[in-house]
Amino acid sequence: MKALMSGNEAIARGAYEYGVTFASAYPGTPSTEITEEFSKYDGVYAEWSPNEKVALEVSIGAAIAGTKSMAVMKHVGVNVAADPLFTVSYTGTNGGLVIITADDPSLHSSQNEQDNRNYARFAKIPMIEPADSQEAKEYIKLAFQISETFDTPVFLRSTTRVSHSKSVVNLDEPSPRKDTTEIRHNRDKYVMVPAKARLRRVEVEKRMEKLKEFAETFPENRIELNNTDVGIITAGMCYNYAKDAFPDYSYLKLGMVNPLPVKLIREFAAKVKKLYVVEELDPFIEDQVRALGIDVVGKEIFPYTNEFDPGVIEASMTGGSPDTAVELPIPIPIRPPNLCPGCPHRGLFYVLGKMNAFVSGDIGCYTLSFMKPLEGIDSCVCMGASIGMAHGMSKALGKKGKGKVIAVIGDSTFIHSGITPLLNTVYNRSDVVTVICDNRTTAMTGMQEHPATGSTLQGQATKALDFVSLGKALGVESVHVVNPLDLEATRGVMKEELAKEGPSLVISQSPCALLRSKTIDEIVPLTVDPHVCTGCKVCLRLGCPAISWKRFEDLGDLKIEKKTKKQDGIAVIDASLCNGCTVCAQVCKFDSIREVQ
Amino acid sequence: MSSSTQSILLAGVGGQGILRASDILSLALMEAGFDAKKSEVHGMAQRGGCVTSHVRYGTKVYSPIAKKRDINILLSFEIMETLRYLDYLKPGGRVILNVAEIYPPAVNLGEARYPSDVIAMVKNHVNNVKIVNASELADKAGNSRTANIVLLGALSSLVTEINADCWERVLRSSFPKKVVKANLAAFELGRNP
Structure with missing residues (x-):
């Protein structure tokens, strides 16, 4: 049977067909759907772990117990999981263990563009890389086979375009499941104290030697001989881009990017007149090919940054210009992503933006509030960085920073990596006010459950983490819950907390607008009374997509009396977008915004 | 170059049902016997930002995204x-362009003007332009949320490789029962206005 599947759906399907029964992950674009789709198959266990480090450790445990398990994360998630990663390379696994890293060239939804192929070399772990959905489905099986054969964790690397493109996949029946789990003691292998780790270290090198031999005959490392004037070494989605641009050249398509098949590369290089390496981001293959003494063209013509497409490859190889701009008489206004209408972050960041403080931000939808008009966030580095950075800043500033340093972090992000830095503000005593933007879900990646929502990935009711009790248990003396859709209350609590000595915790709690529209019975949208609106534009400073500015001349037949000499228009609310959060009505000094009657 | 591969680019604003429409288009192309690939970006871009979806089809498709100057239909x-x-x-x-106007933040803030003569500008560069009022036709179909399917219907009249039966089969399988009728009506209004 054929199906149209995204790379992520295909990875989940392939894992299911191969008999994988265990997955642990933390959501992160572009990896999220792998675990979501996998969790829906019969007879599997899948969980959202609090972060990627925990997710990998969970999968390591499951693999040692004998299951086939996979830990799934985005590229920066592997940074979080790096600690167990480097040592599970030593211990090896019992059942199969695959780590899926979904990289994001072009930073479509990420804070950096790191090339995680480097982790494979660094941690001495084999890595395979599919180029489309059919390969994604097959490669996850190959990854497990390699893991089981060589007693090693295996990386499967995807990129945004593999994960989120859809293509035709042939479905197979799942293989029969066997329970292979049992407790096996093997302290020589799993207790990584120096005496034992030194011995495993040697095993790692032996394993890499065997894998190098394996790579030479691995069928997914294949030569496609055609016009031999030009030979292209490539892997993953870049293979498709290059084939699209230059279908007649010869190719060495690498299904395995670590370790590389040295003999095969030499064989291919000897057959072609001019050799190119086509790869996004780092010259990972190129540098290794050069180190073999082979003459190759790479990053001197191809960009280091951003994802490729057939046009980029064509332009680089022919020396042409990819610039094809169509000239227009006017500039087109940009359309950046924005907080949704009714988003509870809007109220909070409207208030914080007026506090004259440094707002140390974090990773989530609320990061979008750095833009005009809210301009409510001053930094964003990585998951959990908000609190640690705010603490450091508060300590460095001393008295100058009193009442002027705020950390903001989402509920899921706080659980991911905000608990220890919050403890640090207590232990090392700073005046940071930490705000958890608690919208009751992992919103940015598409509404995943987390330990404070009361439900698991597979829909089981569970204990919900209570942020107030947690804050108090960590030693934060001043803990408050506030509704960010109530601007007066939010402003009041923030002012009070900023004035206090020592760390405090504010839980800004209101469900994500997308949850709210599902859970409340009736949304009453608001409207602007055009005869009361004075055109002061204060409501526009909320940056709500439902509120727009209409000049008088664009209002058609509607005749409005000017309230001030300067007034040249009115604010208008699109009732089909408004979800009735009332924040705009609260900022209107003239009481012109009311419920639609 | 792979000249047999055809490319369609769907473009608009997050929330307009673009990804749904491109899913249905790609499924119909697969059902019609083509190799089909589609690509878009999820996540941050969805929050009211620009959304594009590339759909490519032919006997053998490599890249799921088209290069510039390679799109047959926008x-x-x-x-x-x-x-x-x-x-x-x-x-x-x-x-094919839908007349819907959605203001970006800079326009809402009064810092930029929304262009007023887009159709003339498009016609200046493109000879073959089809204009659709999708929300009006969606209302006529009985469900204002079917504007994306009206546009898919308008597109279908240009993608002659897929026959009407194939479209109907794929559309029926793509929606819950209670909204199938409205979506079929919306598709038809887009296809034969």
Whole structure:
């Protein structure tokens, strides 16, 4: 049977067909759907772990117990999981263990563009890389086979375009499941104290030697001989881009990017007149090919940054210009992503933006509030960085920073990596006010459950983490819950907390607008009374997509009396977008915004 | 170059049902016997930002995204967004544009003007432009949320490789029962207005 599947759906399907029964992950674009789709198959266990480090450790445990398990994360998630990663390379696994890293060239939804192929070399772990959905489905099986054969964790690397493109996949029946789990003691292998780790270290090198031999005959490392004037070494989605641009050249398509098949590369290089390496981001293959003494063209013509497409490859190889701009008489206004209408972050960041403080931000939808008009966030580095950075800043500033340093972090992000830095503000005593933007879900990646929502990935009711009790248990003396859709209350609590000595915790709690529209019975949208609106534009400073500015001349037949000499228009609310959060009505000094009657 | 591969670009604003429409289009192409690939970006871009979806089909498709100047048909869900992707069109490429206007933040703030003569600008560069009022036709179909399927219907009249039966089969399988009728009506209104 054929199906149209995204790379992520295909990875989940392939894992299911191969008999994988265990997955642990933390959501992160572009990896999220792998675990979501996998969790829906019969007879599997899948969980959202609090972060990627925990997710990998969970999968390591499951693999040692004998299951086939996979830990799934985005590229920066592997940074979080790096600690167990480097040592599970030593211990090896019992059942199969695959780590899926979904990289994001072009930073479509990420804070950096790191090339995680480097982790494979660094941690001495084999890595395979599919180029489309059919390969994604097959490669996850190959990854497990390699893991089981060589007693090693295996990386499967995807990129945004593999994960989120859809293509035709042939479905197979799942293989029969066997329970292979049992407790096996093997302290020589799993207790990584120096005496034992030194011995495993040697095993790692032996394993890499065997894998190098394996790579030479691995069928997914294949030569496609055609016009031999030009030979292209490539892997993953870049293979498709290059084939699209230059279908007649010869190719060495690498299904395995670590370790590389040295003999095969030499064989291919000897057959072609001019050799190119086509790869996004780092010259990972190129540098290794050069180190073999082979003459190759790479990053001197191809960009280091951003994802490729057939046009980029064509332009680089022919020396042409990819610039094809169509000239227009006017500039087109940009359309950046924005907080949704009714988003509870809007109220909070409207208030914080007026506090004259440094707002140390974090990773989530609320990061979008750095833009005009809210301009409510001053930094964003990585998951959990908000609190640690705010603490450091508060300590460095001393008295100058009193009442002027705020950390903001989402509920899921706080659980991911905000608990220890919050403890640090207590232990090392700073005046940071930490705000958890608690919208009751992992919103940015598409509404995943987390330990404070009361439900698991597979829909089981569970204990919900209570942020107030947690804050108090960590030693934060001043803990408050506030509704960010109530601007007066939010402003009041923030002012009070900023004035206090020592760390405090504010839980800004209101469900994500997308949850709210599902859970409340009736949304009453608001409207602007055009005869009361004075055109002061204060409501526009909320940056709500439902509120727009209409000049008088664009209002058609509607005749409005000017309230001030300067007034040249009115604010208008699109009732089909408004979800009735009332924040705009609260900022209107003239009481012109009311419920639609 | 892989000249047999055809490319369609769907473009608009997050929330307009672009990804749903491109899913249905790709499924119909697969059902019609083509190799089909589609690509888009999820996540941050969805929050009211620009959304594009590339759909490519032929006997063998490699890249799921088209290069610039390689799009046969641009299906634009929002009038101004049409301008952003004109440089993707092949010479002789066609445009279907929906007259819906969605203001970006700078326009809402009064810091930028929404262009007023988009259709003239598009026609200046493209000979074959089809204009659709999708929300009006969606209302006529009985469900204001079917505007994306109206546009898919308009597109279907240009993608002659897929027959009406195939479209209907795929549409029926793509929606819950209670909204199938409205979506079929919306598709038909787009196809034969």
